[in-house]
Amino acid sequence: MSSDEHWSPEEEDSQVSKLARKSRDAPFVPIGxxxxxxxxxxxxxKLKHRGNKKMSVHLIHMRVAAQSFVVGAITLGVIYSMYSDHIKNQSGSGSKK
Known part of the structure; x- marks a missing residue:
């Protein structure tokens, strides 16, 4: 094993820098x-003030709302990514011809 292959902690990214880089790459995931x-x-x-609604129904509604927000944010991120990768590039290459 040569000295070039020696591991050093400076070469590794910290957890914070990895999170910051991934947030820049896909900003809709942290938003979700x-x-x-x-x-x-x-x-x-709102759990205290749910009235006569059953606890299980309240928790199911909360779970569905939270999942909907995450799925919606990821869907918007995918649509934005598709737009920036394909549609912007096609319109940019059309003007260069």
Whole structure:
């Protein structure tokens, strides 16, 4: 094993830098997670004032709302990625001809 292949901690990315890089690459994922936590927090806050609604029904509604927010954010991210990769490139290459 040569000295070039020696591992050093400076070569590795820290967890914070990995998270920051992935957030720049796919900004809708952290937005979806933040929305999920917001919906869960709001659902837990409203748990005391749910009235005569059963606990299981309240938790199911909270779960569906949180999942919907995450899936919606990821879907918007995929649509934006498709737009930036394909449609922008096609319109940019058409003007160069």
């Amino acid at each position: 997670l933040a929305g999920c936590f917001a919906v869960v927090g709001y659902g837990l806050y």
